[in-house]
Amino acid sequence: MMLEATVKMSNKEKFLSHYGMIDFSHDKESFVEKRRAAEKALKGLEFPTSKTEYWKYTRINKLIRESYQLGPADVDSDIDLSVPTKNCLVFVNGYYTDELSWTEAEAGIDFMPLSEAKEKSDKLKGSFDSLTKKEEIFSMINTAYHQDGAYLHLKKGKAAESVYYIVNISAGNQPMSNPRNFIYLEEGSSAKVVMKHISANEGNSFTNQLSEIFVEKNANLEINKLQSENDDAYQISNDEVSQEGSSQFKMNTISLGGGLLRNNLNLDLNGEHIESWMNGLSLLHGKQHVDHHTLIHHREPNCVSHELYKTIADDASTGVFNGKVFVHPIAQKTNAYQSNANMVLTDDASIYSKPELEIYADDVKCSHGSTTGQMDEEAIFYLRSRGIGKKKARAVLLNAFLTDLVEQIGVEHLREEVQSVIDKKYSGVK
Amino acid sequence: MLKIKNLHASIEGNEILKGIDLEVKAGEVHAIMGPNGSGKSTLSSVLAGRDEYEVTEGSVDFLSEDLLDMEAEDRARAGIFLAFQYPVEIPGVSNINFLKTAINEIREKKGEEPIAAKDFLQRVKEKSKLVGLEGKFNNRSVNEGFSGGEKKRNEIFQMAMLEPKLAILDETDSGLDIDALKVVSEGVNKLKSPDNATIVITHYQRLLDYIVPDYVHVLANGRIVKTGGKELALELEERGYDWIKEEAVKA
Numbered sequence: 001m002m003l004e005a006t007v008k009m010s011n012k013e014k015f016l017s018h019y020g021m022i023d024f025s026h027d028k029e030s031f032v033e034k035r036r037a038a039e040k041a042l043k044g045l046e047f048p049t050s051k052t053e054y055w056k057y058t059r060i061n062k063l064i065r066e067s068y069q070l071g072p073a074d075v076d077s078d079i080d081l082s083v084p085t086k087n088c089l090v091f092v093n094g095y096y097t098d099e100l101s102w103t104e105a106e107a108g109i110d111f112m113p114l115s116e117a118k119e120k121s122d123k124l125k126g127s128f129d130s131l132t133k134k135e136e137i138f139s140m141i142n143t144a145y146h147q148d149g150a151y152l153h154l155k156k157g158k159a160a161e162s163v164y165y166i167v168n169i170s171a172g173n174q175p176m177s178n179p180r181n182f183i184y185l186e187e188g189s190s191a192k193v194v195m196k197h198i199s200a201n202e203g204n205s206f207t208n209q210l211s212e213i214f215v216e217k218n219a220n221l222e223i224n225k226l227q228s229e230n231d232d233a234y235q236i237s238n239d240e241v242s243q244e245g246s247s248q249f250k251m252n253t254i255s256l257g258g259g260l261l262r263n264n265l266n267l268d269l270n271g272e273h274i275e276s277w278m279n280g281l282s283l284l285h286g287k288q289h290v291d292h293h294t295l296i297h298h299r300e301p302n303c304v305s306h307e308l309y310k311t312i313a314d315d316a317s318t319g320v321f322n323g324k325v326f327v328h329p330i331a332q333k334t335n336a337y338q339s340n341a342n343m344v345l346t347d348d349a350s351i352y353s354k355p356e357l358e359i360y361a362d363d364v365k366c367s368h369g370s371t372t373g374q375m376d377e378e379a380i381f382y383l384r385s386r387g388i389g390k391k392k393a394r395a396v397l398l399n400a401f402l403t404d405l406v407e408q409i410g411v412e413h414l415r416e417e418v419q420s421v422i423d424k425k426y427s428g429v430k
Numbered sequence: 431m432l433k434i435k436n437l438h439a440s441i442e443g444n445e446i447l448k449g450i451d452l453e454v455k456a457g458e459v460h461a462i463m464g465p466n467g468s469g470k471s472t473l474s475s476v477l478a479g480r481d482e483y484e485v486t487e488g489s490v491d492f493l494s495e496d497l498l499d500m501e502a503e504d505r506a507r508a509g510i511f512l513a514f515q516y517p518v519e520i521p522g523v524s525n526i527n528f529l530k531t532a533i534n535e536i537r538e539k540k541g542e543e544p545i546a547a548k549d550f551l552q553r554v555k556e557k558s559k560l561v562g563l564e565g566k567f568n569n570r571s572v573n574e575g576f577s578g579g580e581k582k583r584n585e586i587f588q589m590a591m592l593e594p595k596l597a598i599l600d601e602t603d604s605g606l607d608i609d610a611l612k613v614v615s616e617g618v619n620k621l622k623s624p625d626n627a628t629i630v631i632t633h634y635q636r637l638l639d640y641i642v643p644d645y646v647h648v649l650a651n652g653r654i655v656k657t658g659g660k661e662l663a664l665e666l667e668e669r670g671y672d673w674i675k676e677e678a679v680k681a
Contacts, residue, residue, distance in 0.1 A: 381480060381481075381518075382517070382518040383532075385478050385502055385503075385511075386528070386529075387503055387506035387533075387536040387539075388535045389503050390503065396523055396528075396531060400523045401522060404522070
């Protein structure tokens with residue numbers, strides 16, 4: 001009878017049963033309530049299938065059929081974090097790891113594990129889970145079962161001197177984690193953040209990360225998300241951003257590693273004179289599958305949004321881009337620019353690109369463009385005719401293709417790191 | 431310097447060059463003229479090493495080496511320079527980085543150290559004056575958004591920077607107004623020396639008013655059908671190409 005009962009479990013129930021062992025008794029009551037509400041919501045949600053429009057080009061069967069376990073909160077091996085900053089919080093398999101983290105407090109800035117902030121922060125208590133999409137299954141899984149994450153809070157007018165690093169490491173055998181971040185910039189404050197996802201293991205892992213990001217009036221936030229896990233790692237990422245008047249926000253998503261990545265980036269522009277940048281740079285190889293879904297709501301007049309996503313797809317990799325710009329009726333004088341450019345290096349690589357504009361205001365400037373092509377053979381011959389070898393010629397062109405995105409990275413060390421990955425990756429290109 | 435013997439070349443099975451013989455010595459300027467479709471551009475493409483052309487017969491020696499056996503980049507390193515009829519736009523690559531990369535690749539293959547930044551900039555300054563650029567294009571992407579005249583001037587600037595032994599100018603006059611034509615020609619003339627040679631490929635005689643050839647060859651239907659001095663170009667300008675074709679048929 002037991003066996004039969006097991007067989008009858010749906011994929012979702014089986015998957016969620018992995019989380020049953022997590023002990024949340026330490027959580028404060030208000031957060032436990034959020035967890036219970038999310039668990040309840042999950043009862044009415046199903047995993048997306050090939051018929052789900054929002055997931056049309058990304059199959060998650062292989063992701064949800066794997067069996068995972070809660071990983072250890074520490075890594076065996078020495079790993080080089082290469083993070084030259086005064087503030088870095090490290091999470092292993094979703095758990096905060098004090099021995100690997102270091103901080104040097106700046107006045108007016110709180111940077112601590114979410115678990116600690118739950119005891120201390122009124123903002124967190126009041127706004128936690130307020131930006132999440134209650135109909136999105138992975139968001140609800142994160143709310144129900146998140147372990148820990150980073151909490152960053154800048155007080156009014158504070159300009160961060162340090163770059164704030166949040167590092168997530170997958171380690172051990174088949175680990176799963178639900179990292180949860182909360183970033184809150186008060187009026188007139190500014191900060192640069194790097195979120196880094198790496199593997200200290202081989203084989204599958206599943207990371208379901210969610211960040212809630214609040215950018216108040218006149219505040220300025222840049223987030224760089226570097227995804228360089230191993231090629232069997234699965235990651236689903238939901239970033240929910242709320243911007244108030246005259247604020248600036250930039251997200252650079254740099255996808256280098258990982259077997260299946262799905263990034264949902266959602267921006268809500270709730271005031272006037274807001275400026276937003278969404279950038280994505282994906283360098284794909286092997287059988288990697290990377291899917292970027294972005295959604296920006298222009299809810300008020302006089303805002304500008306820029307979006308630039310580029311993918312180089314090598315081998316049998318797949319790149320997906322779906323960018324939606326929604327201009328509400330009241331949002332006159334909106335300027336929204338969206339561009340998706342892709343280069344496929346082999347016959348087996350694929351690109352799916354779907355720009356979407358929904359415009360309900362009449363005095364706006366919106367543009368979108370999508371191009372997918374191969375290496376320009378004529379340009380390669382031109383370079384070769386000047387004495388530049390074939391490999392170098394290809395490297396020069398691929399670098400040129402990416403250069404505007406690399407320049408968007410406002411953290412010098414990270415920019416150099418990404419550049420060196422590009423140089424290494426394409427110096428020996430076929 | 432360059433010895434072409436009985437060169438036959440095809441593209442996609444169509445024979446375009448049907449037995450070219452040509453010898454170019456150091457210090458000489460050769461003009462190759464001919465009507466559209468005669469094989470002029472094919473000849474320059476084959477010499478520069480475009481992969482899509484297949485050489486079916488004949489040989490090309492350049493400085494006593496088998497040119498046809500070399501990759502395009504090795505030909506450039508050996509001293510061949512092709513000024514393109516349609517220079518390619520390369521967004522995202524600055525003109526200056528492009529040239530530095532080219533010069534350093536060539537030096538590396540010769541076992542030399544990369545060029546010192548100071549020497550490079552000095553050379554850029556000096557050579558860009560030759561074509562009236564004065565460093566104007568340095569930080570712009572290669573040929574991107576350039577006018578027709580700017581592109582051709584940039585070709586000659588690159589030629590000046592790379593100091594080739596044999597320059598092949600493929601229809602460099604096409605798309606140029608008379609002022610640009612003069613600037614480009616002056617640049618080419620200033621680069622002339624007893625040690626290098628130039629092949630000028632053109633449909634029209636007017637370029638040869640400025641770059642005066644030692645020999646003029648007429649190409650028709652994949653063969654050189656007539657060779658003469660600079661006066662042959664003037665004759666072609668007056669009489670057109672038909673009489674040459676007829677002569678060739680009779681012969």
